[in-house]
Amino acid sequence: MTLLIESLSWVLLVAGSLMLVVGAVGLHRLPEFFTRTHAGSLTDTGGAGLILTGLMLQAGPNLIAVKLALILLFLWFTSPTASHVLAQSALRDGIKPEAEDETS
Amino acid sequence: MKLREEQTILRIVSKLLLPFILLFALYVQFHGDYGPGGGFQAGVIFATGIVLYGLVFGLEAAETALPPRWLQVLMPLGLLLYAGVGVANILLGGEYLNYNTLDAHDPVHGQHLGILLVELGVGITVAAVMVSVFYAFSDRGKD
Numbered sequence: 001m002t003l004l005i006e007s008l009s010w011v012l013l014v015a016g017s018l019m020l021v022v023g024a025v026g027l028h029r030l031p032e033f034f035t036r037t038h039a040g041s042l043t044d045t046g047g048a049g050l051i052l053t054g055l056m057l058q059a060g061p062n063l064i065a066v067k068l069a070l071i072l073l074f075l076w077f078t079s080p081t082a083s084h085v086l087a088q089s090a091l092r093d094g095i096k097p098e099a100e101d102e103t104s
Numbered sequence: 105m106k107l108r109e110e111q112t113i114l115r116i117v118s119k120l121l122l123p124f125i126l127l128f129a130l131y132v133q134f135h136g137d138y139g140p141g142g143g144f145q146a147g148v149i150f151a152t153g154i155v156l157y158g159l160v161f162g163l164e165a166a167e168t169a170l171p172p173r174w175l176q177v178l179m180p181l182g183l184l185l186y187a188g189v190g191v192a193n194i195l196l197g198g199e200y201l202n203y204n205t206l207d208a209h210d211p212v213h214g215q216h217l218g219i220l221l222v223e224l225g226v227g228i229t230v231a232a233v234m235v236s237v238f239y240a241f242s243d244r245g246k247d
Contacts, residue, residue, distance in 0.1 A: 074121070081117040088111075 009057035016050030019043050033090055034097045041083030048075050111160070118160045125153040133227045137216070143223035147230025154231075155238045163242050172239055175232045182229030189221050 023043025030036045052072040056065045133146035158166030190200040198205035203218025 074124070077117055077121065081113060085111065085114050 005057050009054045012050050012054030012057065016047045016052075016054060019050060020047035023047060032098045033095055034087060037083055037087050037090075041080060045076060045079050048072065048079070114160055118156055122153055122157060125156070126150060129153065129231075133223065134220070136223055137219055143226030144230050146223075147227040147232075148234060150227070150231040151234030151238070154235045158238060158242065163239070167239065170235060172236065175236045175239075178228050178232035179236070182225040182227070182232065185225030185228070186222050189218055189225070193218070 020043055023039055026039025026043065027036055030039055049072060052068050052075075056068045059065045059068065129146045129150035129152075132141035132149055133143065136142040136146065154166055154170055157169060189203075189206075193202045193205050194200055196205035201218070201222070203215045204211035206214035206217045
């Protein structure tokens with residue numbers, strides 16, 4: 001049981017780190033503002049979720065895990081809001097997304 | 105003004121988080137003698153909450169919630185609390201800020217009370233100064 005929890009936790013930790021690395025690469029390589037924001041915000045939320053869940057498994061069922069869960073909850077509120085506001089102000093400032101609109 | 109009214113998501117999320125920011129400031133303030141934190145950090149976190157409110161909902165709303173007149177009272181009040189504890193220690197027969205004298209029976213209790221009051225003074229002053237700096241800057245260029 002301990003081995004199972006330990007391995008699951010490490011899988012989550014490594015997956016989260018990989019996701020953040022992918023996000024950093026995307027932030028550097030993607031062509032324009034909106035795609036970069038997209039890369040940064042999505043991987044930030046997902047990576048933080050994976051890493052904090054992995055850390056919660058490491059901590060075991062105690063007060064530390066509850067605190068980590070609260071950190072995760074607040075990150076999941078604030079991080080998407082920040083990206084949303086950033087993209088919205090960019091749109092309002094006149095920056096046009098370069099990607100083709102596939103819905104129309 | 106119109107821009108501000110459109111930011112529905114930002115307004116809702118800020119409203120949701122504000123009580124927790126202020127509560128966390130109080131936690132850092134009063135748990136400061138057992139964990140990381142203290143008066144300065146707590147004051148800054150508290151001021152951050154007010155600044156966030158001012159940025160999202162406008163300066164007028166923030167000044168209604170925490171009027172500048174209160175700040176002019178709170179700034180010296182914190183300092184007076186700090187200095188007052190020190191003077192009280194002298195009057196009780198110790199050195200300036202020698203908390204041991206605050207409790208006649210147990211010096212450890214005196215230490216507890218002293219550090220709590222002094223940190224509260226620091227917290228009040230820091231929060232008030234931070235918020236009034238924000239008010240002063242965001243008032244610029246209006247008239």
